[in-house]
Amino acid sequence: MPSWFQEHPAFSIISHTIVVATATWLVSSFVIDENKVNLYKAKAESAESRAEQFNAKISILESDLANLKSENDRYLTWLTSDPKTVPAMEKRIKELEGSLASAALNKVSEHHEGSDQPLVKPKYYEFSKSFMKGETFVDPKTNAVIGISNISIDNTARGTLYIPGSETIELQNVGPGATWKFDKNGVKYQMTVEGVNWLNNTLKASVTEVDKE
Known part of the structure; x- marks a missing residue:
């Protein structure tokens, strides 16, 4: 007795074709998706590796710069003596x-x-000096002090400020051009942040005598 598939050969062929095509599509999609995942994973690992190399380079440059500054300060001390x-x-x-x-x-x-x-x-009196993150700027005449603990990539700094006649001020997102006026022994002065450089972790500040208002 012939089977139903034998009596309907066209339907059997079509069904078989659909099953094979579906299976092929599923396998292909899985392979393609897996390849995409592997590609994205490889890109992420490459980016992470470059970031680590970048951070390592920055660390080395900061260390070299600190060593050079230390040697320069030592030589300058010898010379000024x-x-x-x-x-x-x-x-x-x-x-x-x-x-x-x-x-x-x-x-x-x-x-x-x-x-x-x-x-x-x-x-008029004027004193300016460059210094690095983690160091302090101290004006020898007024004893005004700026200490910087962090420099952001947008060239702003965070730290503390002390000026005569005032309590210590917490600094947040301070950039070049920031100023503070104060009095010392009847004379007016101005503390100014002249420069902030994230790339080499350096700053420059100054204290200048100003006219009385």
Whole structure:
């Protein structure tokens, strides 16, 4: 007795074709999806490897920069200790200029109105210095201090600030151009963040004497 499949050969062929095509599609889709997963995984691993190399390079550069700065500071200390060297003479010249500025300021304050003697405009005090993250900037005249604990990729810094007559200030997202005014012994000064560099973890700050308002 013939079977149902024998009596309907066309349907059997079509059904078989559909089953084979479906199985082929499923296998192909699985292989393609697995290849995609492997590709994405390989890309992610490659990106992670590059990031690790980038971080390692930054760490090495920071270490080299710190070592160079340490050596430079040591050599500068040696040079300034010898009064015959150029750095020592430059330091002495700045000290003398500061003394002359103070003397000129005192002379101007003593000058009475109506005098026909010309007024001498004093040279205002100014001190600036570059420093690294983790270090502090200390103004030798006013003792104003900036300490930086972190520098962000957008060239902003986080740390603390102390200026005479004020409590310690917590700094958040401070960028170049940030200023704070303060008084010390009747003289007005301005603390300024002149530069922030995330790439080499350095900053520059200054304290300058300003006119009384």
